[in-house]
Amino acid sequence: xxxxxxxxxxxxxxxxxxxxxxxxxxxxxxxxxxxxxxxxxxxxxxxxxxxxxxxxxxxxxxxxxxxxxxxxxxxxxxxxxxxxxxxxxxxxxxxxxxxxxxxxxxxxxxxxxxxxxxxxxxxxxxxxxxxxxxxxxxxxxxxxxxxxxxxxxxxxxxxxxxxxxxxxxxxxxxxxxxxxxxxxxxxxxxxxxxxxxxxxxxxxxxxxxxxxxxxxxxxxxxxxxxxxxxxxxxxxxxxxxxxxxxxxxxxxxxxxxxxxxxxxxxxxxxxxxxxxxxxxxxxxxxxxxxxxxxxxxxxxxxxxxxxxxxxxxxxxxxxxxxxxxxxxxxxxxxxxxxxxxxxxxxxxxxxxxxxxxxxxxxxxxxxxxxxxxxxxxxxxxxxxxxxxxxxxxxxxxxxxxxxxxxxxxxxxxxxxxxxxxxxxxxxxxxxxxxxxxxxxxxxxxxxxxxxxxxxxxxxxxxxxxxxxxxxxxxxxxxxxxxxxxxxxxxxxxxxxxxxxxxxxxxxxxxxxxxxxxxxxxxxxxxxxxxxxxxxxxxxxxxxxxxxxxxxxxxxxxxxxxxxxxxxxxxxxxxxxxxxxxxxxx
Amino acid sequence: xxxxxxxxxxxxxxxxxxxxxxxxxxxxxxxxxxxxxxxxxxxxxxxxxxxxxxxxxxxxxxxxxxxxxxxxxxxxxxxxxxxxxxxxxxxxxxxxxxxxxxxxxxxxxxxxxxxxxxxxxxxxxxxxxxxxxxx
Numbered sequence: 001x002x003x004x005x006x007x008x009x010x011x012x013x014x015x016x017x018x019x020x021x022x023x024x025x026x027x028x029x030x031x032x033x034x035x036x037x038x039x040x041x042x043x044x045x046x047x048x049x050x051x052x053x054x055x056x057x058x059x060x061x062x063x064x065x066x067x068x069x070x071x072x073x074x075x076x077x078x079x080x081x082x083x084x085x086x087x088x089x090x091x092x093x094x095x096x097x098x099x100x101x102x103x104x105x106x107x108x109x110x111x112x113x114x115x116x117x118x119x120x121x122x123x124x125x126x127x128x129x130x131x132x133x134x135x136x137x138x139x140x141x142x143x144x145x146x147x148x149x150x151x152x153x154x155x156x157x158x159x160x161x162x163x164x165x166x167x168x169x170x171x172x173x174x175x176x177x178x179x180x181x182x183x184x185x186x187x188x189x190x191x192x193x194x195x196x197x198x199x200x201x202x203x204x205x206x207x208x209x210x211x212x213x214x215x216x217x218x219x220x221x222x223x224x225x226x227x228x229x230x231x232x233x234x235x236x237x238x239x240x241x242x243x244x245x246x247x248x249x250x251x252x253x254x255x256x257x258x259x260x261x262x263x264x265x266x267x268x269x270x271x272x273x274x275x276x277x278x279x280x281x282x283x284x285x286x287x288x289x290x291x292x293x294x295x296x297x298x299x300x301x302x303x304x305x306x307x308x309x310x311x312x313x314x315x316x317x318x319x320x321x322x323x324x325x326x327x328x329x330x331x332x333x334x335x336x337x338x339x340x341x342x343x344x345x346x347x348x349x350x351x352x353x354x355x356x357x358x359x360x361x362x363x364x365x366x367x368x369x370x371x372x373x374x375x376x377x378x379x380x381x382x383x384x385x386x387x388x389x390x391x392x393x394x395x396x397x398x399x400x401x402x403x404x405x406x407x408x409x410x411x412x413x414x415x416x417x418x419x420x421x422x423x424x425x426x427x428x429x430x431x432x433x434x435x436x437x438x439x440x441x442x443x444x445x446x447x448x449x450x451x452x453x454x455x456x457x458x459x460x461x462x463x464x465x466x467x468x469x470x471x472x473x474x475x476x477x478x479x480x481x482x483x484x485x486x487x488x489x490x491x492x493x494x495x496x497x498x499x500x501x502x503x504x505x506x507x508x509x510x511x512x513x514x515x516x517x518x519x520x521x522x523x524x525x526x527x528x529x530x531x532x533x534x535x536x537x538x539x540x541x542x543x544x545x546x547x548x549x550x551x552x553x554x555x556x557x558x559x560x561x562x563x564x565x566x567x568x569x570x571x572x573x574x575x576x577x578x579x580x581x582x583x584x585x
Numbered sequence: 586x587x588x589x590x591x592x593x594x595x596x597x598x599x600x601x602x603x604x605x606x607x608x609x610x611x612x613x614x615x616x617x618x619x620x621x622x623x624x625x626x627x628x629x630x631x632x633x634x635x636x637x638x639x640x641x642x643x644x645x646x647x648x649x650x651x652x653x654x655x656x657x658x659x660x661x662x663x664x665x666x667x668x669x670x671x672x673x674x675x676x677x678x679x680x681x682x683x684x685x686x687x688x689x690x691x692x693x694x695x696x697x698x699x700x701x702x703x704x705x706x707x708x709x710x711x712x713x714x715x716x717x718x719x720x
Contacts, residue, residue, distance in 0.1 A: 070671040075664045152671030202639070202646040227676035476696055547694065557696055 050193045051205065057147055058185015060169055061214030063162060063176075065223040066258075066432055070152050072162055072176070074169065077148035078130035080122040086140030087112045093138045097121065100132045112140070123167055124148045149176075158226050160262050160277035161219075161430065163378070174277060175430065177378050179217055182434055186212040215435030220256035225249060228548055229259040233523075234271045236541040237263055241529030244271075246279045246409045247541070249549060252420035252511055252520045255428045255441050258549075260410075264526075281379040283406040284524075287486030288343045288468075288534075289509045290402030293415055294352050295340055296456050297363035300423075300448040303354040306337045306455045312347040319393040323349055323401075337459045341467035343483065345401055352400035360396055361388035366425065366447040367415040369407055374427035374442050383407045402484055409507075413522040416509045419456045420480075420517035423448035461514035471539035472508055474547045476557030480517070481510025481542060483534035488527065503527050506534035508542040518555050521545060 034042060060074040080101060087093060094109035101108065101122045111119045121141070122129065130143045149165045151157065163174015170184070171177035188211030193204030200206070229247050237245045244264035250257045262278035265271050276282075298304050312334045314325045325344050339347030352360065364370065370385025384406030386395070398404040410428055418425045427443035448456075460480035463469045468483040487495040488503040495502055506528055511520035521542060528537040672678065 069674070070667070073664075073668060073671070075668060076661055150668055152668055153675040154677050157675075157677070200646050200650050202642040224676055227680075231680075475693075551694060 050195070050201065052192050052194050054190045054192075056188035056190055056209075056211035057169075058187055058211040059213040060147060060149065060165070060185060061183040061435075062216045063183070064216060064218050065221050065226070066219060066256075067222065068218070069223045071158060071219065071221070071223065072149055072151055074147045074149055076145040077124040078127060079120060079124050079144050079146050080130065080133055081142050081144055082112055082119050082121055083117050083140045083142070084112055084114050084119060085117050088139045093141065096136055097133070097138065097141065100129060100136070101125070102129075153223065153227070156273040157223070157230065158221060158260070159273045159275055160279075161221065161260050164275065173275065173378060175217065175219070175377075178376060179431070179434070183214040183217065185214040188212070217431055217435075218433040220251075220258065220429055220432045221260065222258045222552075225549055225552055226259040226261065228552075229545060230261045230263065230273055232541060232545055232548070233261050234263050234273075236537075237265065237525065238271045240525060240531070240537050242525050242537070243527035244274070244278070245526060245541075246282070246524040247521065247545065248279050248409055248413050249519055249521045249545065250413060250417060250428060252417040252426075252517050255414070255417065255426035256432065257410075257428055257430050258519070260430070276379070277377065279409045280373070280375060280377045281381055281408070283381045283383055283408055284505055285403050285405065285486045285489065286407050286412050286507055286509075287402040287484035287505075288345075289412060289416075289482045289484035289507050289522075290400065290405070290407075291340060291343065291348045291484075292419065292456060292460060292482045292509075293364070293367050294348055294360075294400040295336055295459065296367075296419060296448050296452065297355055297360055298336070298351045299455055300363075300452045301355060301359065304336050304351055306459050307335050309333050309335045310347075310350060312339065312344060312350055314346060316346045316349055318349070318397055321394045321397075323397065337462055340459050340482070341462045343463075343468050348400050349397045352396055355396070357391055357396050358388050360399070361385075361391075363447070364399070364405070366445060367418055368411050368425060368427075369405060369415065373408075373410055373414055375410070375430060377430070381406075381408050383411050402486065409522050409524050412507070412509055413520060416511060416522070417520050418447045419453050419460070420511035420520050421453075422450040423453040457511075457514045457517070460510060464510070464514075468535045469508055469510070469539050469542070471535060472510065472542040472546065474512070474543055474550060477512055477546070477550060477555075478514035479510060479512045479543070479546055480514035481508050481512075481521075481539075483508050483539060485532060485534045504532040506532065506536075506538040508534050508538040510542065512546050512550065513555065518553065519546070519549055521549075 062070060062074070063072040064070055084090075090109050090112035094105050094112055097103075098105040098108045103122070108121060111121055124146060133141065133143060147169050149169065151162070161174055163176035163178075164172045165176050166172050171180040176183065189207075189209045191205060191207040193201045193206070195201050229249060233245050233247050236242075242265065244262065246262045247259065248257060248261075249259040260277065260279045262274045262276070262282075263271050264274045264278075295304075299306070310333070311331050313331045314327065314329045316323045323345050325342075325346050334342070334344060334347050336347075336351060338344075339351070355363075364385055370383050372380055372382045386404070395404055414425070414428050417428075423446060425443065425445045425447050426441045429439060429441060431439050433439060457480050460482055461478050463483070464472050464479040464481050469479075469481045472479055472481050484507040486505045486507070488505050489495060490497050490503070492498070497503065504527065506525045507522065509520075509522040511517040523538045523542045523545070525534075525537045525541070531537050
């Protein structure tokens, strides 16, 4: 009876049923939790594991020269990154990585031990380094690719014009910054569903928002000419012991800049291309190159012709200032052409006095001084031109001589282009087309009459054939140019430095061939040490580059054709005998 | 009660007399089995077809992924080659190569002027009329 009472099959079944109910209940609860209560979380978790979102970077647009030659292009370059959470032994891994990356062990170890899940170890780097890192096969260290800007010619060619981009491929300076919105592409996105092996899951989610590449920019720059200009400019600055120099060559009929270079002597004595585009961003007093602009206004106002003569004194007292020429010749009958050829200060002041100040001021504005050229280049200087209402008594005279006015080399060349372009001002341009769409001048104005422009071209040709710019001659061609030697304003505001010395800037501006201008050029040499005069320092470089560019663009000689040896060439080549060194420069 | 058997006549029978007790029943069992077998075969076939189709999709997806990777690689290589060509064409490299080959920049340039042929006068060598007469 006891045994029978102990054996209670009903209870066992009940217990079993209870266990089953609990187990099934647990399963149902888990099912509910997975499918109903927490389903969003697990859904997201699963999607997070499967869904891979990749950012697609739009390729930064290329910058090419006027012939389609690449000046700056973007490529995918490797970068070394790490996920510190996956790094197993930061110290040992840093020990192995540091020599490959060329970094300090401590820096790498600190990066590998940092909080967070992403850190750059090398950005950007080379394929060779990436391959070495790949061979190490370290945990948590990965190789990714990011776009990097390359300059195929070398880093210095047109450096100041092109500008630079940062490590994030964003333009920082120059045209890279100016046209950032055009060059930078629009990022896209690709979402794919991938399995555990990283392969796409067939018929899985696949969404694509394509990246849009940046537009290519075609410059007006000619790569070959740019290279030769930089090479010759570096050589000239080095030979003259100068602080730096700038050269711009343009097509006066279109305003297109064909070459634009600035170099400077570094602290180590090496002459290198500057990153700041001094041709546009630097302002200085141009001195006698301004006389061509003054006489353009005088002739256009009908006050004189190229042959008009006057008695010119070698010394003029104006208000409390005394203006003199290079030599004391007393008085002399001089034509306007001769005044320009000899670069007479007193002769220029005499004729400039015929102009009403507001009229002269308007000419200066029309020639493009005291305002932006319209290039829109980052850091472009508008120059300095005081309002005519504020001009003191001597201002018209000093401005006529290229003082009391601040210009950029680009502004001065654009003004000479007016003379070369039948009296019409065209704003200079550095960009020929954007994304295949051509650009056009945004400023065009009639400044002087075409016949006055012809007269001025002839007068300027006389400056080269028998005046201060004779060393800018090119055998077989008529070159029109004017020299200018300016005292450089010091930081103190005056012309004399703390040691009591003057510093000079030598300029030659002009165009060629004089009878049918195809090219125009300005050469500026900053603080030459060998000689101060533009006729000695800047004119030879002007002539050298004029000869090179005329050959480069196959411009036929118009003057006497020269045959034979170097001896023959010297007979018609630069002659220092026509004008005393630096006289009236 | 008699039930429908395999031997039951297929024709309709008169509804009078004792034969009214019999009812012709369709032979459902056999058809059902055949149907099940056919359905099973069809289902198996469809399943195999689906599996095969999925396999093809997976294979094609893998091929597509490979092609994507190859396209990316080819684009990268193309860009690198473009850079290489640009570097080879760079003026500074050409100048350095020219100097290394012993070339020099000329001190000056001589221009040649074409001469009017009419000014040359009579040619020094008479025109050849007959090849046989040339001495």
